[in-house]
Amino acid sequence: MAGLSIKNINKRFGETEVLKGVSLDIADGEFVSLVGPSGCGKSTLLRIIAGLEEQTSGDVQIGGASVAGQRAADRNLSMVFQSYALYPHLSVGENIAVPLRMRRMNTLQRLPLLGGVMPGKTRRAEEIAKEVTHAAEILEIAHLLDRKPGQLSGGQRQRVALGRALVRDPAAFLLDEPLSNLDAKLRVQTRAEIAQLHRQLKATFVYVTHDQVEAMTMSDRIAVMMGGRILQCAAPETVYDDPDRIEVAEFIGSPKINLLPVELSETGQVHLLGEPLSLTTGRRTKAVGSLGLRPEALFLTDSNAPLRGQIVHTENLGSELFVQVEVNGLGSRITFRTTPDKRASLAQGATVGLDFDADKALIFDAIGARVRDTHSTTTSKTEVA
Amino acid sequence: MSLADGVPHEAVVEKTVSHNVKERRAAWILTGPALILMVVILLAPILVASLLSFTNYSLGNSGFDWVGFRNYEKLFTRSTYAKMFVATLTYVVTVVPISVGLGLGAALLINSLGRFREVYKTIYFLPVMATLLAMAIAWEFMLHPSIGMINRTLEMGCGTFLERIWSFMANGCAGHFPVWLGDKRYAIWVISFIGIWQGFGFNMVLYLAGLTGVHRELYHAAEMDGARSAWERFRLVTWPALGPTTVFVVTISCIRAFQVFDTIEAFWPQGGGPNKSTYVMMFAIFEKGVQQNLIGIGSAITMVFLAFVMFLTLIQRWLVERKVHY
Numbered sequence: 044m045a046g047l048s049i050k051n052i053n054k055r056f057g058e059t060e061v062l063k064g065v066s067l068d069i070a071d072g073e074f075v076s077l078v079g080p081s082g083c084g085k086s087t088l089l090r091i092i093a094g095l096e097e098q099t100s101g102d103v104q105i106g107g108a109s110v111a112g113q114r115a116a117d118r119n120l121s122m123v124f125q126s127y128a129l130y131p132h133l134s135v136g137e138n139i140a141v142p143l144r145m146r147r148m149n150t151l152q153r154l155p156l157l158g159g160v161m162p163g164k165t166r167r168a169e170e171i172a173k174e175v176t177h178a179a180e181i182l183e184i185a186h187l188l189d190r191k192p193g194q195l196s197g198g199q200r201q202r203v204a205l206g207r208a209l210v211r212d213p214a215a216f217l218l219d220e221p222l223s224n225l226d227a228k229l230r231v232q233t234r235a236e237i238a239q240l241h242r243q244l245k246a247t248f249v250y251v252t253h254d255q256v257e258a259m260t261m262s263d264r265i266a267v268m269m270g271g272r273i274l275q276c277a278a279p280e281t282v283y284d285d286p287d288r289i290e291v292a293e294f295i296g297s298p299k300i301n302l303l304p305v306e307l308s309e310t311g312q313v314h315l316l317g318e319p320l321s322l323t324t325g326r327r328t329k330a331v332g333s334l335g336l337r338p339e340a341l342f343l344t345d346s347n348a349p350l351r352g353q354i355v356h357t358e359n360l361g362s363e364l365f366v367q368v369e370v371n372g373l374g375s376r377i378t379f380r381t382t383p384d385k386r387a388s389l390a391q392g393a394t395v396g397l398d399f400d401a402d403k404a405l406i407f408d409a410i411g412a413r414v415r416d417t418h419s420t421t422t423s424k425t426e427v428a
Numbered sequence: 429m430s431l432a433d434g435v436p437h438e439a440v441v442e443k444t445v446s447h448n449v450k451e452r453r454a455a456w457i458l459t460g461p462a463l464i465l466m467v468v469i470l471l472a473p474i475l476v477a478s479l480l481s482f483t484n485y486s487l488g489n490s491g492f493d494w495v496g497f498r499n500y501e502k503l504f505t506r507s508t509y510a511k512m513f514v515a516t517l518t519y520v521v522t523v524v525p526i527s528v529g530l531g532l533g534a535a536l537l538i539n540s541l542g543r544f545r546e547v548y549k550t551i552y553f554l555p556v557m558a559t560l561l562a563m564a565i566a567w568e569f570m571l572h573p574s575i576g577m578i579n580r581t582l583e584m585g586c587g588t589f590l591e592r593i594w595s596f597m598a599n600g601c602a603g604h605f606p607v608w609l610g611d612k613r614y615a616i617w618v619i620s621f622i623g624i625w626q627g628f629g630f631n632m633v634l635y636l637a638g639l640t641g642v643h644r645e646l647y648h649a650a651e652m653d654g655a656r657s658a659w660e661r662f663r664l665v666t667w668p669a670l671g672p673t674t675v676f677v678v679t680i681s682c683i684r685a686f687q688v689f690d691t692i693e694a695f696w697p698q699g700g701g702p703n704k705s706t707y708v709m710m711f712a713i714f715e716k717g718v719q720q721n722l723i724g725i726g727s728a729i730t731m732v733f734l735a736f737v738m739f740l741t742l743i744q745r746w747l748v749e750r751k752v753h754y
Binding site: 090095115117121122124128129130132133141142145146150153 | 654660663
């Protein structure tokens with residue numbers, strides 16, 4: 044086990060710059076997710092760490108030592124691929140044994156027929172078989188060891204791929220969207236199992252996904268990547284509650300965060316649709332910006348509602364109800380969360396008033412950077428005016 | 429639908445029965461033409477040939493006698509036919525492994541190229557496209573003992589160091605270089621060489637197609653698993669993935685090798701090379717059945733030929749189903 048350190052990695056494919064100065068430190072035993080939309084460079088970054096791709100500039104360190112010029116086979120990393128990449132002609136047991144055979148047996152001992160009579164082969168083979176069985180027991184696939192990958196379901200194949208990764212003791216595990224070929228139910232189950240595996244092995248995990256839910260539920264830290272850069276790398280709660288940039292706020296969270304255009308005045312007062320809100324920022328210049336409100340930050344209110352509009356759509360998820368409201372004077376929809384027992388009063392077309400929790404309001408400036416230091420003012424509108 | 433509509437139960441049963449009969453009839457009518465064609469074009473000739481192999485029939489004769497297994501007895505006792513089997517098997521055993529190996533090697537090399545792939549592919553495929561009969565004439569000129577390009581080139585080596593290190597060269601310079609097509613020691617190998625030259629491009633194209641089906645991520649997985657050398661990656665990923673292609677390529681090459689005929693007919697139209705050393709089965713069938721009008725013995729060779737090919741096909745089926753399908 045070892046920590047990883049990525050220092051100022053750049054990657055170009057011809058004219059296109061895929062990674063633009065990415066730096067990231069991953070502690071020993073940490074679970075870090077690289078999350079972002081497709082094409083953001085997250086898989087390329089993982090492949091550079093693995094050594095399957097070479098960076099244009101920058102350095103990768105494993106356990107404090109640079110691996111520049113070292114090929115993937117020598118970096119002692121394990122990788123789980125999106126397609127699982129199991130060898131179709133080998134049984135499950137043989138698949139899991141491949142990394143051990145490749146590292147512990149020499150070319151002669153691996154020969155199909157001659158290998159059997161080479162000295163030391165039997166002892167090594169027994170050792171390997173023991174470790175394969177152990178790995179298979181951890182993943183509960185011991186009963187599948189004699190089958191071929193073609194005879195397994197997607198979930199079982201995924202476990203075999205995990206087994207092949209954990210059978211030796213690598214410096215770190217690299218996982219490239221390992222759950223994206225599974226159905227929704229299995230994905231939720233396997234998610235928990237991978238997190239459990241991480242706790243059990245106490246190993247370093249780097250997990251690439253485009254699914255923010257996977258990233259949120261499994262990781263110690265999330266690195267949100269967009270356009271070849273890491274926009275923010277922090278604990279899941281921090282990324283959700285305290286995003287640095289508007290892109291991060293938009294990407295993390297489902298349903299998506301509501302963004303409303305606001306104006307910031309010289310006094311720091313925030314105005315929405317020309318009306319002052321009970322919210323000020325530390326910034327004392329006149330500017331336009333966005334107000335970000337998560338669906339759970341909004342609540343229904345009757346009087347003095349800063350936002351009014353008609354209900355256009357409701358989604359009942361059983362435990363919670365998401366309501367889309369077409370806001371008057373704004374021409375766009377916002378979504379808020381409520382409990383399903385309010386459903387009766389929330390008919391389509393009904394006019395509702397909405398207020399929000401000022402502590403949970405996120406203000407972003409015109410270029411999308413977070414404007415911090417916001418304060419809620421309990422004073423009423425008339426006094427401020 | 430039935431009882432509610434007031435239709436009696438029996439009527440419904442009758443209706444479904446007649447419906448079934450109609451469906452079956454339609455099925456026979458639709459498959460009939462294909463079945464008839466298959467029997468008339470493919471199965472009947474084989475059946476006729478197998479019957480004729482037990483007779484002494486000649487084309488033009490009004491009748492024939494049943495001779496039992498006498499034709500087959502001749503096949504397995506006379507020295508001419510022993511030479512036929514030796515020549516055929518020598519050719520097959522030489523040409524198949526080498527042309528498959530070269531095909532695979534060329535395909536792997538071409539597949540690793542970034543540029544000029546198409547150029548190489550076309551060049552290697554040229555001999556496959558060319559008519560072997562026409563090519564045979566070109567080869568005949570090149571192999572001519574005195575004015576042929578090959579012996580002329582070899583003569584250029586006389587007087588150099590090659591004479592000292594290569595006894596073949598020394599002997600050639602002292603006396604004369606081989607009469608390639610007229611020497612029973614060389615004839616079958618020359619034919620084999622031309623067979624390989626002509627056939628490996630075809631195998632290469634099949635292997636290139638097979639290589640496109642190898643999953644790229646498997647190479648990355650192999651690298652992560654510690655497969656450092658190209659040979660290890662080949663053993664772990666490429667070769668197993670090419671299993672179905674290999675079975676097909678080997679079978680096709682075998683059948684093509686058994687069928688070798690045009691080079692031999694072009695070089696030695698009078699009968700199977702020096703001392704019958706290149707008297708292959710296809711040529712024997714042609715000579716007996718067509719040139720000498722001995723339909724009975726010709727049919728018998730055909731049946732043995734068919735048995736060989738059938739045997740190969742069955743092995744292929746077995747391998748495909750049992751070993752190389754994952």
